[in-house]
Amino acid sequence: AAELRRNDTERAQKQREEDKEIARLQREEDKKREEDREIARQQRADDKENARLQREVDLKIARDKRIQEYELTEKEHSLYQSQRAHEIVFAQENYIREFMLEEIHYSGNILLTYQRELSALLGEFQIKPDDLDRTLLFTVQMRTRTTLQLLDTTRRTILVRTLFQANLLNDKWKKHMAILYNANVSGVQFDQVIDRPSYKFPDIERADLRYTSFRSMSFGARLDHSIFIQSDFAFVSMADGNMSNGSFIDSVFETTNFDRVDFSGADFRRCTFRNISMVNCSMFGVKLQETKLFYVNLFGCMGFQIEQIYSLSAANKVTLPNGTLLHSQEETDDHIF
Structure with missing residues (x-):
């Protein structure tokens, strides 16, 4: 009977040690899974931050492009306006010059007609x-x-x-x-x-x-x-x-x-x-x-x-x-x- 109890005690001791080892292995596995989850969370956070930064870069590039396009459009418009104004002034000067020539010719004809009459x-x-x-x-x-x-x-x-x-x-x-x-x-x-x-x-x-x-x-x-x-x-x-x-x-x-x-x-x-x-x-x-x-x-x-x-x-x-x-x-x- 004593031998039997001793054997039972040893088996129980051995079983507890096996259970402890299983529990330890389970804890290590749980810890590894938690670390994996943390790594995944950090990766998601990094991906989210990278996406945000990329959006900001894209927005800045788009905004700078719009500003450049606007400035280019303004310069082209200003150049067109300046060229148009120059053309108008030139046309007016030509018109005034031609008008004055016509007036001179007209006045000359009127004076000549009067002198003849x-x-x-x-x-x-x-x-x-x-x-x-x-x-x-x-x-x-x-x-x-x-x-x-x-x-x-x-x-x-x-x-x-x-x-x-x-x-x-x-x-x-x-x-x-x-x-x-x-x-x-x-x-x-x-x-x-x-x-x-x-x-x-x-x-x-x-x-x-x-x-x-x-x-x-x-x-x-x-x-x-x-x-x-x-x-x-x-x-x-x-x-x-x-x-x-x-x-x-x-x-x-x-x-x-x-x-x-x-x-x-x-x-x-x-x-x-x-x-x-x-x-x-x-x-x-x-x-x-x-x-x-x-x-x-x-x-x-x-x-x-x-x-x-x-x-x-x-x-x-x-x-x-x-x-x-x-x-x-x-x-x-x-x-x-």
């Missing part, structure tokens, strides 16, 4: 310009006025010179009968037209005389109700003339004789007078706002008011109507009148 008119009736009756004079005046309206400034000057050479610019016809009455002679260089210093200048009432030039001339014509904006008067004698109700805005007068001229109602705003004689002239209602007077003699002028001095922008060495010499605008006061 004037020559034919005077030749047909075989009369001298001084002998024109009122009907022919009206015809010449109307044709002249229409033609002047269609010409540029250069050809207007040529037309006026044609009238001068034909002796149609004289003082025989007055007021509304004058050839240039109410005519558009803007831009005409009268100092290039009339080469006789003592020539009796015709009346030019109510004419458009903007941007005209009168230099080294002498005349006493009627220029009332005319427009002389931005005109140039230099070394001119217009004594005893009539320039009433004319507009002379932004014009320049230098070394000019205006003695006894009627300036009533004239507009001299922003004009410049330098070295001017205006003795005994009429200044009723004259506008002088922002005008400059330097070395101007107004002795004996009628209608000149203190307000006109105050409206000047500059004044120096001005002889006032009562003989007082105004050295600067600041010296102006009521007692000088």
